[in-house]
Amino acid sequence: MTIDFTILVSVFKRNWPLFEHGIKITCIFAVIGTVCGLLIGIITGAIRTMKTDEDDSMLKKILVTFGILFTRFYIWVFRGTPMVVQATFIYYLLRPVFHWNTTTASLIIISVNTGAYMAEIVRAGIQSVNEGQLEASRALGMSYGQALFHIIMPQAIKNTFPSIGNQLIVNIKDSSMLNVLSVTELFFQTYSIAGSNFRYIETYFISAIIYLLLTSVASFILNRMEKRMDIENNAKIMEYAS
Amino acid sequence: MNILEVRNLSKSFDTQDVLKGINFELSQNEVITIIGSSGCGKSTTLRCINLLERPYDGQILFHGTDITDKSVNRNEYRSKVGMVFQNFNLFDNLTVLENCTIAQRTVLRKNRQDAEETARLYLKKVGMENYINHPVTKLSGGQKQRVAIARTLCMNPEIVLFDEPTSALDPEMVGEVLEVIRSLAKEGVTMIIVTHEMAFAKEVSDRVIFMDEGLIVEAGSPEEIFNNPKEERTKQFLRRFV
Numbered sequence: 302m303t304i305d306f307t308i309l310v311s312v313f314k315r316n317w318p319l320f321e322h323g324i325k326i327t328c329i330f331a332v333i334g335t336v337c338g339l340l341i342g343i344i345t346g347a348i349r350t351m352k353t354d355e356d357d358s359m360l361k362k363i364l365v366t367f368g369i370l371f372t373r374f375y376i377w378v379f380r381g382t383p384m385v386v387q388a389t390f391i392y393y394l395l396r397p398v399f400h401w402n403t404t405t406a407s408l409i410i411i412s413v414n415t416g417a418y419m420a421e422i423v424r425a426g427i428q429s430v431n432e433g434q435l436e437a438s439r440a441l442g443m444s445y446g447q448a449l450f451h452i453i454m455p456q457a458i459k460n461t462f463p464s465i466g467n468q469l470i471v472n473i474k475d476s477s478m479l480n481v482l483s484v485t486e487l488f489f490q491t492y493s494i495a496g497s498n499f500r501y502i503e504t505y506f507i508s509a510i511i512y513l514l515l516t517s518v519a520s521f522i523l524n525r526m527e528k529r530m531d532i533e534n535n536a537k538i539m540e541y542a543s
Numbered sequence: 544m545n546i547l548e549v550r551n552l553s554k555s556f557d558t559q560d561v562l563k564g565i566n567f568e569l570s571q572n573e574v575i576t577i578i579g580s581s582g583c584g585k586s587t588t589l590r591c592i593n594l595l596e597r598p599y600d601g602q603i604l605f606h607g608t609d610i611t612d613k614s615v616n617r618n619e620y621r622s623k624v625g626m627v628f629q630n631f632n633l634f635d636n637l638t639v640l641e642n643c644t645i646a647q648r649t650v651l652r653k654n655r656q657d658a659e660e661t662a663r664l665y666l667k668k669v670g671m672e673n674y675i676n677h678p679v680t681k682l683s684g685g686q687k688q689r690v691a692i693a694r695t696l697c698m699n700p701e702i703v704l705f706d707e708p709t710s711a712l713d714p715e716m717v718g719e720v721l722e723v724i725r726s727l728a729k730e731g732v733t734m735i736i737v738t739h740e741m742a743f744a745k746e747v748s749d750r751v752i753f754m755d756e757g758l759i760v761e762a763g764s765p766e767e768i769f770n771n772p773k774e775e776r777t778k779q780f781l782r783r784f785v
Contacts, residue, residue, distance in 0.1 A: 354597065356613050433632035437691075440593055441646035441698060442622025451645055455636045 309503040316494045316504075323490030324511060330479065330486060331472040331519075334411035338472075339465060341412060342419020343458075345372040347449055349420065350427045372420060379417035385478040387414060392482055403482040411476060415468055422464045426457030459530060466523035470516050487511060545570050545604075546701060546733060547592070552601035554587055561587045563757040564601070569702065572731040576744040578768075579754035580780060585737040586629075588754070589704045592735070593626050622650045625695035629707040631687040633679040639666065639690050640675040643697045651698065658697075665693040669723050685716030692723055703727070705736040741784045745769050753777045 313320070348368045353361060379387065392406040399406075430453050438448030458465065477488035491508035495501045545568040552565040562584045569575055577585045590596040592603060594610065594617055602609045610620050634642050643662035647653045653661070666672045669689040679687060688708055695703055705724065709717045721743050728734065728747040738744055744751055744765065751768040753761045753776075761774045772778050 356597070431632075431635075433628060433630055434634060436595055437626075437628060437632035437634070438646075439618075440595065440621055440626040440628075441694070442618045442620075442650040443646060444618055447649045451649060452634050452636065459636065 304502055304506055308500055309506065312494070312498060312500050312503045313507050316498075319490045319494055320487070320507065320511065322485060323487035324515070326485050327473060327476050327487040327515065330408065330411055330476040330484070331469060331515075333408055334415050334472045334476065335469045337408075337412035338415025338419045338468065341416030342421075342423045343454065345375065345416060345420040346423025346427060346457075347454070348372050349376075349424050351445070376417045376420050379414050380421070383478070384410065384414045384475060385481055388479055389481050403484060407479045407482050407484045411472065411479065415472060418468055418471075419465065422461050422468075423454075423457060425464075426461035427453055429460050430456045462527055462530065463523075466520075466526070469519050469523065473515050473519060474512060546606060548602075548604040548607075549588070549592065550602040550604065552588065552591055552603065553599045554584075554591055554596060555599050561757055562591070562598075565754075565757075565759055567752060567759065567762060569733065569735060572733055573749045574728045574732075574734045574736065574747055575750045575752060576736045576738055576748040577752045577754060578738065578741065578744055578780075579760075583754045584757040585754055586706050589626070589706050589735060589737055593621060593624055593704060595626075618650065622646070622698055623701050625698055625700035625703040627688070627691050627695055627703065627705045627708050629710050631684070631691045631711070633682075633687055633691055633694070635680050637679065638675070639671060639677050639679055639682075642679060642690060643694045646694070647697055661697050661699075662693070665696045666690070668696070668726075669693045670719075683716060684712045685719045688712065688716075688720045689723055692720075692727075696727075702733045702735065705734060705738070707737050707739065709738070709740060741769070741781070753780065755780070 348365075349372050351365050351369065353365045357365075388407060388410045391410055392401075392403065395401070395406075427449075434452055434456065435445075435448055438452050439445075443451070476484075476486050479486060480489040480492065483489065487508060491504055495504040498504065547569040549565055549567050552562055553560070554562040565584075565588055567575070577588065579585050587596060591598045598611055601611075603611055605620060605624070608615065610617070634645065637645060640659065640662055643666060644655070644658040647658040647661060648655065651658075663672060663675070666675060669692055671686060671689050671693060674682065674686065674690075679690060682690065692703075692708075708724065709720050712720060717740070721740065724734075724736065725743075725747055736744070736747070746765075748765050750762060751765050752759055753768060753772075753774075755776050761768060761772060761777045767773075768777065769781065772781060
């Protein structure tokens, strides 16, 4: 039940290139997964909030209804099953179709998985925007799509920015699930190193510290971005005042 | 020539009949104010004219065309009929100038320079030209409503609908907004104003409509309605303001 620090240091020094590679891959997967997931979430979240009224054409009604049902199904499945299972199942299921490698498959799966969470965040964000914003847009003659793109979505994303950023932190950790597809991210690297030196405690301790550092840096950056959004608003006032 | 004709306009929410057959017409350069106690259907009438509410029955003829008909392009119609809301509904994610240019650019497809030129013109008219780069969330109520009026005028609408434009304002800010509306009336802007400001209604209107329980009780010149009301209900209502 003790950590031997001299061993810890030597494990770290000897295996740094492997850890470094793992860090790189983890960061790439977390960032790409979050950004692509956000894009998927914006689209699906927007579809979920669409409404039809009696005057719309039959085709539009059918398309909207189908779109809403599809997004609900997507969110239900991808939030309701572990990413580890999704990754393995989808990779093998679609391999004969796409002939994809595990890296491409993993990037797509982490994006689609994140998208399901983002969709719910974006939907909540859209619903948090005051009804009057949409009414004013429509009263000026904008279509629902124009109102959504120019007025509603920017406010929805700003309102939910902390939750959106949280998905980046989640992805830094959850990308470790992709080791099942032999993606050489940080967990996979840790597992390999420990498997060859049998120093499980020291190796995983190093890994834990690295994950903690990565998530801390990510939260720091996200906090700065959040503050910056407020500062931008204030800067406009200062500009006016001077 | 009547620019707008409302015929037998009816509207119900669930089982409650809010409008029970409203008839009136509006001619070019005319200013109509609609008065009446809360819940009498004044705002619903305006919202139906702008199609923010779907009429249950009746016709709304704009230059002789029934705009409740499915084949009418609603966004195009709405861009010609401006609406000023009780709660301003300025776009919170945009600056004062952007609030005035966004619909010009997306709906009228003007380029940035033209749109900004028009916006500056109308912002100057409402006395807000010094706040062009201000975020709208930091403005006072009176300032917000003046920007909202400029935003509507930028679309060069044929009719402007005012839905209780001063009801959400602190008393000391009512004057500045009424002053702007008064100057528009002088310039011959065609308007329908729903208001509780009786002195103002008497002063600016060409015609006054008094509504009660979803019906027009009495309509006539300000003289007729305020000095010689014929109907008992009108007298009762006006007595409360003396």
